[in-house]
Amino acid sequence: MKRYWLPSSMLLYRELLRFWRDKARVMGFAGAPFMFWIVVGSGYSDLARFLPGALVLTVMFSAIFSSMSLIDDRREGFLRSVLASPAPRLSIVLGKVGGGALLAALQTFAFLAVATLGGTLYPDANYAAIVGLIFLIALSFTAAGFVIAWLVPSTQGFHAIINLLFVPLWMVSGAVFRYADASFWVQWLMLANPVTYAHQALAQFLGINTNSNVPVELSVSLVAVGLVALLFAAAKVIRRPAERNL
Amino acid sequence: MIVLAENLDYHYQSGKQRFPLGRPKPVRGEVFLESASSAHALRQLSFAIESPSMVALLGPNGSGKSTLFRILTTILSLQKGAATVCDRDVAKDPTGVREQIGIVFQESSLDLQLTVRENLRFAGQLYGMGGSRLHDRVGRVCQLLGLEPRLDQLTKTLSGGLRRRVEVARALLHEPRLLLLDEPSTGLDPQGRLDLWAHLQRLHRQEGVAVLAVTHFLDEAELCERILILHQGQLATDGSPQTLREELGGEVVEIVTGHAEELAAHLAPKAGLHVARVGDVVRVECPHGASLIAQITQSHGEWIEELRMRRPSLADVYFHATGALFQP
Numbered sequence: 001m002k003r004y005w006l007p008s009s010m011l012l013y014r015e016l017l018r019f020w021r022d023k024a025r026v027m028g029f030a031g032a033p034f035m036f037w038i039v040v041g042s043g044y045s046d047l048a049r050f051l052p053g054a055l056v057l058t059v060m061f062s063a064i065f066s067s068m069s070l071i072d073d074r075r076e077g078f079l080r081s082v083l084a085s086p087a088p089r090l091s092i093v094l095g096k097v098g099g100g101a102l103l104a105a106l107q108t109f110a111f112l113a114v115a116t117l118g119g120t121l122y123p124d125a126n127y128a129a130i131v132g133l134i135f136l137i138a139l140s141f142t143a144a145g146f147v148i149a150w151l152v153p154s155t156q157g158f159h160a161i162i163n164l165l166f167v168p169l170w171m172v173s174g175a176v177f178r179y180a181d182a183s184f185w186v187q188w189l190m191l192a193n194p195v196t197y198a199h200q201a202l203a204q205f206l207g208i209n210t211n212s213n214v215p216v217e218l219s220v221s222l223v224a225v226g227l228v229a230l231l232f233a234a235a236k237v238i239r240r241p242a243e244r245n246l
Numbered sequence: 247m248i249v250l251a252e253n254l255d256y257h258y259q260s261g262k263q264r265f266p267l268g269r270p271k272p273v274r275g276e277v278f279l280e281s282a283s284s285a286h287a288l289r290q291l292s293f294a295i296e297s298p299s300m301v302a303l304l305g306p307n308g309s310g311k312s313t314l315f316r317i318l319t320t321i322l323s324l325q326k327g328a329a330t331v332c333d334r335d336v337a338k339d340p341t342g343v344r345e346q347i348g349i350v351f352q353e354s355s356l357d358l359q360l361t362v363r364e365n366l367r368f369a370g371q372l373y374g375m376g377g378s379r380l381h382d383r384v385g386r387v388c389q390l391l392g393l394e395p396r397l398d399q400l401t402k403t404l405s406g407g408l409r410r411r412v413e414v415a416r417a418l419l420h421e422p423r424l425l426l427l428d429e430p431s432t433g434l435d436p437q438g439r440l441d442l443w444a445h446l447q448r449l450h451r452q453e454g455v456a457v458l459a460v461t462h463f464l465d466e467a468e469l470c471e472r473i474l475i476l477h478q479g480q481l482a483t484d485g486s487p488q489t490l491r492e493e494l495g496g497e498v499v500e501i502v503t504g505h506a507e508e509l510a511a512h513l514a515p516k517a518g519l520h521v522a523r524v525g526d527v528v529r530v531e532c533p534h535g536a537s538l539i540a541q542i543t544q545s546h547g548e549w550i551e552e553l554r555m556r557r558p559s560l561a562d563v564y565f566h567a568t569g570a571l572f573q574p
Contacts, residue, residue, distance in 0.1 A: 006374055010367075010368045014368055018357075076357065076358065078357045081416070086372075
């Protein structure tokens with residue numbers, strides 16, 4: 001157990017430490033919810049409906065940018081020393097993904113706190129469930145980012161793949177338009193899109209009437225299954241050769 | 247047994263273009279192939295390091311020394327043959343090997359945003375160390391490498407030489423039996439180089455750790471107890487610096503001349519001489535330099551522009567073994 005715990009906790013802590021030492025990142029982290037608050041504070045009637053989508057977007061981008069640290073680690077050579085150590089590969093995945101996800105989740109909590117200040121917007125919200133769910137979503141996106149960062153050698157390539165894959169996933173998750181308003185084939189895309197269920201579950205926990213016949217338990221389970229699959233993929237991919245890893 | 251290599255064969259496959267996102271899975275492990283072209287890197291290479299000694303691995307570019315380093319550090323999977331490092335099989339028990347060795351890579355693998363202490367502590371945790379054992383070891387390796395005053399400095403503020411020392415300290419944390427270094431002097435100034443090697447020698451003496459260093463410098467190889475010279479994926483020669491020089495014996499005579507080709511052709515058939523031409527220089531290994539010089543000055547005196555004679559140096563041993571001039 002110690003063999004797993006020590007490397008994982010080290011990599012997680014290092015992720016936080018590196019974040020804290022990078023003052024530009026800290027400023028962005030603290031400033032973004034504040035900017036959001038200025039916009040929200042100026043009045044926006046349909047906010048209640050759009051918040052789940054905004055949260056998914058926030059957690060998605062924060063998580064994916066955190067996972068970019070893998071590319072830095074590779075460039076700086078640090079990854080080499082990690083891979084040449086006897087640390088179990090799964091513990092490396094869990095440490096890196098856990099650290100990135102923790103940062104992404106904290107950022108999203110800040111947004112959530114700003115948006116729901118006072119609590120008048122969502123009287124029926126289940127905040128404990130929301131916090132847990134956001135962690136789950138953050139872990140999933142970070143794991144996905146880990147897999148992509150492992151396979152794509154450059155930052156530019158990473159950005160290209162992210163824009164190609166994740167922005168569309170978010171667009172057809174119900175964050176931009178409702179399921180009922182979509183055309184027939186887009187509805188199928190939405191049903192097949194794992195992000196739809198993340199968005200759906202967030203909306204339901206916030207107490208928004210989504211007119212959906214998917215029970216919230218099923219949505220959360222699907223998100224969890226997605227996370228396990230992505231972690232599995234990350235653990236698989238770390239055993240594979242990748243350009244410039246060593 | 248520190249290292250045992252038997253009939254190692256390694257062949258780089260070409261085809262970087264075909265697998266832009268990484269190659270298909272080889273036998274096992276995390277592998278990175280940097281060579282884009284197909285090349286036979288190791289051929290039937292066998293050698294053994296039995297006692298914990300200090301060994302230098304020399305060879306021209308493409309001699310296979312980096313491939314060998316990668317195989318011994320479990321970064322590259324074996325293709326053919328067998329290798330054990332510290333009595334663990336590289337192919338069957340790579341994790342076991344990793345626990346027994348400390349690695350210093352050619353390029354920095356430190357986290358420059360962290361302090362020396364953080365770098366060391368984090369590395370220790372990767373090796374499953376924690377608590378008081380880690381604390382004690384961090385103190386000990388810093389004392390060995392003279393890093394105590396730097397412990398809380400950010401690594402990026404350290405000089406190249408000090409960073410290297412941090413890497414050596416990190417490699418020693420988990421008390422490895424073998425320290426593997428890949429051209430550890432890369433990018434260091436002469437003072438930094440001397441300093442690093444003085445530390446390595448002291449570590450070897452005091453801690454009893456075996457050292458295997460790939461190097462580009464003959465004066466560094468001279469400091470080792472044993473030198474392995476690789477050439478075209480095979481072991482060209484193997485022995486202590488002293489023995490290798492003595493084995494070559496006699497003297498080396500170099501004649502600078504505008505008629506190098508003719509002179510070499512004239513000398514080559516003579517018994518006991520080993521003649522080679524390098525540009526305008528005819529290089530002769532011979533048992534009696536003085537008598538050879540007497541002969542040449544008599545027969546071809548008008549061709550000679552310059553004459554040199556010396557006892558064989560390591561560079562000569564290297565030339566003899568590889569047919570290539572030593573170029574650091």
